[in-house]
Amino acid sequence: MSYFEVPPQPEPHDGIIEEWYSAPDDELGTEIGINKLLATSPTGRITIRSIVAFSTGFEVRLLAEWAKELSDDLEGSVVHSHSDHFLRVAVEYDDGSRTTNMDSDEPDDDTEDDDEPPTPPFMGYHHPQFMHPHGTERALSFWIWSIPVQGDVTVVCEWVAAEIPVVRFILEGDEL
Numbered sequence: 001m002s003y004f005e006v007p008p009q010p011e012p013h014d015g016i017i018e019e020w021y022s023a024p025d026d027e028l029g030t031e032i033g034i035n036k037l038l039a040t041s042p043t044g045r046i047t048i049r050s051i052v053a054f055s056t057g058f059e060v061r062l063l064a065e066w067a068k069e070l071s072d073d074l075e076g077s078v079v080h081s082h083s084d085h086f087l088r089v090a091v092e093y094d095d096g097s098r099t100t101n102m103d104s105d106e107p108d109d110d111t112e113d114d115d116e117p118p119t120p121p122f123m124g125y126h127h128p129q130f131m132h133p134h135g136t137e138r139a140l141s142f143w144i145w146s147i148p149v150q151g152d153v154t155v156v157c158e159w160v161a162a163e164i165p166v167v168r169f170i171l172e173g174d175e176l
Contacts, residue, residue, distance in 0.1 A: 099121045151173045
């Protein structure tokens with residue numbers, strides 16, 4: 001069984017974006033510079049650039065780089081989670097709870113009330129990724145709603161098309 005499970009096709013979004021889907025608009029956040037190469041292969045490279053901490057969560061900022069040959073077999077520049085070209089990202093807390101960009105982008109539907117927040121951690125709205133045929137890099141940001149009370153945070157990545165297996169980066173909890 002894979003660490004990342006491919007989700008079903010997403011349902012159309014109703015256009016309403018709740019506060020747990022993105023960083024607060026009235027905060028700049030505190031950036032923790034990292035700039036660490038997480039993984040490399042002959043056709044791709046993943047670098048964790050930084051973490052930006054906010055009062056309600058944090059943003060993981062990555063840089064994906066690829067050799068032109070990796071994007072040659074794409075039929076377009078939009079890459080959805082069903083594609084091996086999709087850079088898979090997860091965040092896991094010390095207690096084992098996790099969220100991924102492969103999860104459904106809808107919160108758990110435990111109640112009839114759509115205003116109820118999802119169970120944390122929750123990765124905000126997932127946008128498709130892009131691999132432009134004439135480009136070779138893409139900056140990616142992932143909003144994580146909630147900050148763990150204690151313990152470390154592990155960022156997990158996998159990029160099947162670039163032959164990058166599951167890699168982990170541990171951010172010490174004190175840094176957040």
